[in-house]
Amino acid sequence: MAYVAVKGGEKAIKEAERLAQYFRCRGDSAPIAVRQIQDQMRLAVDRVMGEGGLYAPELAALALKQSEGDTLEAAFLLRAFSSTLPRRHYSLPADSSDMRIMRRISSAFKDIPGGQFLGPTKDYTQRLMAFDLLEENSHAFRAFVSEYVAGDVPDRVLLTQQPRFPKVVDLLRLEGLLADPAVESPANYADLTRQAIRFPATRSMRLQALARGENGSMLALAYSSMRGYGAVHPCIGELRVGHVELLVPHPLDPTEIITVGEVLLTEVELVARMRNEGKGSVAQLTLGYGVCFGHNEVKAIAMATLDRSMTAANPGAPAEDEEFVLYHIDGIESAGFAAHWKLPHYVDFQADLNRLRSVVDRRGKANDLL
Amino acid sequence: MTSYSYNYGFLDEQTKKEIRRKLLQAVAIPGYQVPYGSREMPIARGWGTGGLQITLSIIGKQDTLKVIDQGCDFSVNACNLRNFIAATTGNTVTTDTAEASIVQTRHRIPEEAMREDQILVFQVPYPEILRWVEPSERETRRMHAERDYGKLWVFLYEDIVRWGEITLSYRYPVLVNQRYAMDPSPIPRHDVPKLHQAETLFLFGAGREKRLYAVPPYTEVVPLQFEDYHFTVENFGGQPCRSCGSTSSYLNEVYDSETNERYFSCSDTSHCAKNSQGAIRHE
Structure with missing residues (x-):
C-alpha cells in the first residue's frame, strides 16, 4: 500500500546519507586534510568564502571537504553556519x-x-x-618553497618598507x-x-x-x-x-x-x-x-x-x-530553488490534472458540436 | 579542534525576536507581505526555510509540533524538517493534528479542523500572487499599495475566455480582509475555503523571497471569482479514498504498478489513519 511505502521516509534519509558518505570514502585513498584544502585549493576556498559571505578560511575548507568540492553547496554550508552567529559589531569602512x-x-x-x-x-x-x-x-614540494623563499630577498626588503x-x-x-x-x-x-x-x-x-x-x-x-x-x-x-x-x-x-x-x-x-x-x-x-x-x-x-x-x-x-x-x-537561493523541484508536488500536480480534465471534458462536448 | 554548539531553535535570540516583531506586523495587516531579513538555514532555499524560521521563532518548550509535506508526515522533507526542529529544540513531535500546537505545512491545510489554540505555519515558494501577471517586485508593491488588481482580474477573465474556466489549480488568488490580494501558498483549491473565518492563526513564510504574511483568526478570505463564474474546488467524481473511504478529503491519484489500476487515496495521511479508526472530530 502506498501509505506504508511513504512511511519509509526516515529510514530512507538515513540510508541515503550513509551511502553518500560511502561514496566520499570508498576510493581507498587517504582522507584529505582540511589544511591541505585551505593551502592548496585556495581559490576554491576564496570563492566559497565570498559566496558564503563569511571570512573563515578553515571553515570554508571544511565546507569544501564536506561537500566533496561542490562550491555552491560549500558556500551554502557557510551561510547556514553564519545564521547561528549574532551580529555583534560593524567594522569601520576599510580603506x-x-x-x-x-x-x-x-x-x-x-x-x-x-x-x-x-x-x-x-x-x-x-x-x-x-x-x-x-x-x-x-620532498620536491617543500624543496621548492625553501628555494623560493631563499631567493626572495629583494621583495622582502621592499615589504619591510610598507609601500603605499x-x-x-x-x-x-x-x-x-x-x-x-x-x-x-x-x-x-x-x-x-x-x-x-x-x-x-x-x-x-x-x-x-x-x-x-x-x-x-x-x-x-x-x-x-x-x-x-x-x-x-x-x-x-x-x-x-x-x-x-x-x-x-x-x-x-x-x-x-x-x-x-x-x-x-x-x-x-x-x-x-x-x-x-x-x-x-x-x-x-x-x-x-x-x-x-x-x-x-x-x-x-x-x-x-x-x-x-x-x-x-x-x-x-x-x-x-x-x-x-x-x-x-x-x-x-537559485541552487536551492532549482533543487526544490525534486520535492514531491503530488498535491499540486493532482490539482493541475483536475483542472486539465475539467477543460478537456468541456472541450470534448464543444468538439462534438463542431 | 574548535567545537560549536547551537542555540535553542538554531537561530540566535535577536533573529527570533526580529521575526516575531515582523509577524506581529503581518498579523496587524492581514495579507500584507512584510519584508524581513531571512536567514540561511541548514535546509536549502526553496525547501521550507521561510516556514522553518517562523516555527523556530515562535516555538516554546511547551509546544507540540507536527510537520507535513503535501499532507504527509513521513515524506522525506517533512521528516528532515521535523528531525531538525526536534534536534535543535528537544520539543515533543506528533503526527496527530489535534495534538499539535504548531503545525508546519507545505502545500496543504490539514483535513481535521484546527482550533484557536493552534497555529498553522505555511512554507511559501512565491509570496507574491501578482507574480502571475507582473515580474517586477517594485511594480507589484506599487500595485498592492494602490490596490491595483486590474491585471489579475483581466488575467482570470482571459483564462475563462481561452479555456472556459479559471485554470489556476493551486496558489488560487484570494482577497484578505477586503484589502490585500494574497497568495495562499500552493495549497489546492480544496483547502482555500478553510482559510475563511478560521479559528486558527495562519502564518506564511517565504524564506528565499524574504517575506512574511499572516491571516489572523476570524478573517474574511475570499477567492477571486466572477458573479457568473464561481470559484469551485477539485472534483474527484465522488470516488472515495481507498484506505479510509472518505469522499470529503483531498485525494491523490495512485497507479498500482501490478494491476495497472488507478485509484485514489487521502493526501492527509494522518487524517486518513485516524479516519480509518473512526477517531476524527467532526464539525
Missing part, C-alpha cells in the same frame, strides 16, 4: 588605499604611481596540463574626469544579512548583494553587458589583491579603535565612458566598483561591470535592470 598589496595592475595606464605588480598570476601561463603534478612528491600604493582612479578624480556615484552616509548603510532588498536598492545594498553573488551567475550577466546586451565597455582602472585590516570601534569607548584582524580582498575599479543621458550630459568617466573576499579577479571584474551597468536610467538589457540582476545572482 583599500592602505591595502597590503600582493598584486596590482592597471589596464588604463602603463606607468602608475607605485608601479604595476603582477603578483601570483597565471594570466600569462600557457594552459597546458601539468602532468608532473600527477606524481608530486612532498595610491589609487589609479584618483588621478582621474584629480582631473575632474571621474563621476563618482553619490556617497551614502555610513549611518545609512544597509545590512543584507538582516534586511530584505527593496527597490530601488541603495548602493550599499547592491554592493553587498554583488559581493556575495555567485561567480557564474554574475559572470554571465556581466558578460552579456560586455558583449552587447547593454553598453558597458569597461576599462580596468585598477585591480588590486591584498590584505586590509578590519577596524572596529571599542564597544565601550568608541573613540578607541581596535584591529580585529585582516581579510584578503580583490578589488576592481572599472572606468567606463559616460552614457548619453541627454543634452546636459557632462563629459566624464563613470566608475564601477567590485570587491570580494579572497583572490577572485573574474568575480570582482563582473561585479564592477554590473555595478556600472545597473546605473542605466532606463534599463534596456537584463544586466541593466537591478531587480533582474540582484534577484538572480545569489547561488544559495
